[in-house]
Amino acid sequence: MEKKEKITDKKTALLDATLNLVNNHGFHKAPMSKIAKLAGVAPATIYLYFENKQDLINSLYLTVKASFSEHAFKGYEDGLPVKKGFEIIWYNIADYKLNKIDEATFLSQCDNTPIIDEAVAEEGLKHLQPLLDLWEKGRKEEIVKPLSNYILYAYTVYPLSFLLAIQEKNYYKLNDEMRQKAFQSAWDAIKI
């Protein structure tokens, strides 16, 4: 028990350190030596927990992606009305992107650069299935426009990445009122 916890401890510290360094300085300025130092560990120790740097990055990506997906579907269940279900998921994602800033920023970076191995990136996509199912239902009920999942995603979830980036740069937080308006725009974009 204790042993397991300790292992997780250092592993987590390493993942956290990597997240911070890659976010703030980019992959190319996040050397293993600095990651180790920030995690309070010797460089060689990294290799007890990860095969190499690429494995470290891939693991971080999958870890963060999993936490994101878990967040996205909190309180959601199949069978809810389409708009209600969509609202729940959308606000969950908004909360994650606008509060867990470091994690969300890192995901943005991974999705827009080739730093993650392709196979790993694809694995990260599978978590969104419930949302895709919901959209399918919405299309059948003619509540949602007959658009591909890609386009629906592009106009509802993806804009949140931009709002996150803006929020970070301007050091201001999107308040509840703005968030409601943003949701309305997302819904207007895809509703029939």
Place this chain on the structure above:
Amino acid sequence: MEKKEKITDKKTALLDATLNLVNNHGFHKAPMSKIAKLAGVAPATIYLYFENKQDLINSLYLTVKASFSEHAFKGYEDGLPVKKGFEIIWYNIADYKLNKIDEATFLSQCDNTPIIDEAVAEEGLKHLQPLLDLWEKGRKEEIVKPLSNYILYAYTVYPLSFLLAIQEKNYYKLNDEMRQKAFQSAWDAIKI
């Protein structure tokens, strides 16, 4: 005349090479030696045209951003009706993002990572002013929702980045019909 052209030639070749390597393998796997080789030039030659690697990347960013902005406002003029003006600009941007794939992919990467110096990144933003002015007009005429420029951008232009990425990964091209539907969604998101 000839001299000027030749200089531009090598500089252009270097920028092109950088664009390709950074796009396909990321900044950290785009060493100066490879950039030089791909441009058909000796490594030392790069330093005749650019101060260092950072300057090379910054220059590339500004060059591409300028070409993007030029494209965005082709055929647009002040005084057009808001929806018409927005349509022209939106389709221009869509054309750019979906056809000039390399350039657009590179811009995405720059906007989501810290590889560009902050001051340079801010300079790249100034080009969009006519669109911001148009939105201001739209808000005054109560055609466009009273949302900040950030949100309007997030729901109209930004989604195109996602569609670009998808198009790249799936090797399919968004046809005209899909493009029209995408425009409709963008407009639905922000119109009153």
Place this chain on the structure above:
DNA sequence: TTATAAAAAATGAACGTTCATTCATTAGAA
């Protein structure tokens, strides 16, 4: 035009540094 000198552009090898990774050794728990 041709020959030659001066200037500019381009080069490839070399430099110092930084990096990811390894390994012999040590510290600590069982």
Place this chain on the structure above:
DNA sequence: TTCTAATGAATGAACGTTCATTTTTTATAA
């Protein structure tokens, strides 16, 4: 004592950049 986790110094490869030299272009004079 035995075994595992952790270490810090060591290593070789790769990197960005520099520099002495060569090649190409331009300018000048015959």
